[in-house]
Amino acid sequence: MSGTDFLPKITIPDIFARKKEGRRISMITAYDYPSAQVADDAGIDIILVGDSLGMVVLGYENTLKVTMEEMIHHTKAAARGRKRALLIGDMPYLSYHTSVEDAVRNAGRFVQEGGAEGVKVEGGRKRVRVIRAILDAEIPVMGHIGLTPQSIHMMGGYKVQGRIFEKAEELVRDAKILEEEGVFSIVLEGIPDELSRIISSELKIPTIGIGAGRYCDGQVLVFHDLLGFNSCYLPKFVRKYANLNDEVKSSIRRFISDVQSGDFPSDNESYSLPRDVAEKLLMKYGVTAAD
Ligand code: KIV
Numbered sequence: 001m002s003g004t005d006f007l008p009k010i011t012i013p014d015i016f017a018r019k020k021e022g023r024r025i026s027m028i029t030a031y032d033y034p035s036a037q038v039a040d041d042a043g044i045d046i047i048l049v050g051d052s053l054g055m056v057v058l059g060y061e062n063t064l065k066v067t068m069e070e071m072i073h074h075t076k077a078a079a080r081g082r083k084r085a086l087l088i089g090d091m092p093y094l095s096y097h098t099s100v101e102d103a104v105r106n107a108g109r110f111v112q113e114g115g116a117e118g119v120k121v122e123g124g125r126k127r128v129r130v131i132r133a134i135l136d137a138e139i140p141v142m143g144h145i146g147l148t149p150q151s152i153h154m155m156g157g158y159k160v161q162g163r164i165f166e167k168a169e170e171l172v173r174d175a176k177i178l179e180e181e182g183v184f185s186i187v188l189e190g191i192p193d194e195l196s197r198i199i200s201s202e203l204k205i206p207t208i209g210i211g212a213g214r215y216c217d218g219q220v221l222v223f224h225d226l227l228g229f230n231s232c233y234l235p236k237f238v239r240k241y242a243n244l245n246d247e248v249k250s251s252i253r254r255f256i257s258d259v260q261s262g263d264f265p266s267d268n269e270s271y272s273l274p275r276d277v278a279e280k281l282l283m284k285y286g287v288t289a290a291d
Contacts, residue, residue, distance in 0.1 A: 004043050004084045012118060012140045012184050015046065015086060018217065019206040025185075025218025027208050028226065031057050031074045035223050036081030044085050046208075048120065048220065049075045051090045051150070056224045063149045066092040068106055072114050079115030088142055089116035093150045096121060096130050103130040107139045120187065122148040124174025128181055135182050143178040145171055146212065147190025158235075160211070162191045168198075175199045175207075187220065188212040211237035 018025050027046035030036040031053045039047055053074055054066035075089045089110030096103035103121075110116040118140035121127055131141050146161045155161070162168040172195075175186055185206045188196045193213030200207045200215050209216030221238060224230045229244040258264035272278065282288070 004041060007043070007084055009084050010045055010086045012086065015206060016184050018045075019204065025206055025208055027218060027220035029053075029056075029220070029222045030078050030081070031223070032077045033081040036078035036085075036087075038081075039223070040082045040085045045218070046088060046220075047078060047082055047085045048088045049078050049090060049114075049116070050120075050222065051092045052222050053090075054092075056222060056230065062152055064093045064152070068092060068095050068109065071095075072109055075110055075114030075116055086118070087116045088118045088120050089114050090120045091122075096127070096134075100129055100133045104133050104137045104139075107134040107141075108137060111139055118142060118184070120144055122150050124171070125177050128177060131178065131181050131183060141181075141183045142208075143175070143183040143186035144189065145174050145178070145186060146188050149189075158190070160190050160192065162195045168192075168195050171195060172199055172202060175203055179203050179205050185218075188216055211235060 015025060025045050026043075027048055028039050028044050029050040029052055030039050030047045031049060036047050049071065051063045051066045051071065053070065054060040054063045057074075058066070058070065060066065071089060071092050075087070079087055091103070091106060091110075095106040107119045110119050119134065120142040121131055121134070122144045124143075124145045127143075131143070134141050147155070147158060149158065152158065162171045168191075171191060175188075178186055183205065185208055186199075186203070188199060188207050188209045190211045191199075191213075193215065196207060196209055196212040197215035200217055206217035208218040208220050210220045225234055225238045226240065227242045227244045228240040228246070229242075229248070231245055234240065255264065273281065
């Protein structure tokens with residue numbers, strides 16, 4: 001029995017309704033069975049199998065190298081660990097840029113093979129045709145605007161977006177266009193506080209922020225950032241709730257030392273033969289108790 005066994009499964013309409021109810025949405029990324037299981041058990045609302053997988057788990061320098069095969073592999077694992085949370089798959093770079101047909105087929109793979117209940121697509125008005133087609137295939141879509149990591153080369157780096165008036169207005173319009181198309185929520189990444197406040201108040205669908213301040217209808221963090229399970233630079237918007245990297249490293253160091261000293265394994269951590277069998281064997285092979 002786990003912590004959320006008595007709670008009902010979270011659905012897309014539940015997430016949509018949260019905004020009216022004024023209940024903030026919690027979302028975390030997860031990329032495998034244990035991370036999805038622990039997040040689900042803790043009571044998270046949405047698990048996103050983000051393409052941050054590429055940087056956080058696979059060690060790529062950015063998210064552009066992540067493939068559909070990698071995303072499906074990890075979505076399947078996360079789906080096996082999740083019981084209650086809504087599971088969203090992140091469409092990787094080039095899985096929806098080449099044609100509407102490719103986009104629908106790839107979105108469908110997240111649902112059919114991966115076990116996700118919806119997909120996330122980066123980009124604003126440029127993505128309208130693709131988002132419409134995915135929705136037409138009965139697949140819920142989460143939008144994602146602002147600092148969209150798949151556009152790193154166009155943006156010239158991971159830079160806060162919407163800082164000048166015209167760009168801020170463009171983002172407000174993008175958010176409204178995505179809402180009109182029918183996305184059920186929008187991730188706002190790397191934009192100023194005041195701008196996400198305006199967008200969130202202009203929309204009926206919930207906004208979920210990451211580096212977008214306090215006025216969003218929900219917040220998302222990357223699993224490894226939240227837990228301090230990495231040693232890389234973390235942007236200022238990350239709140240670290242643990243320092244797993246240090247904890248894991250010191251545990252592994254203690255294991256190494258116990259192995260080297262012979263302290264591990266102890267008698268309690270070993271299996272033994274029935275006494276008569278042991279005595280017979282030890283005698284036959286000439287091994288004394290001290291050996
Ligand atoms: O891939 C990811 O982890 C994301 C979140 C940061 C929203 O897109």
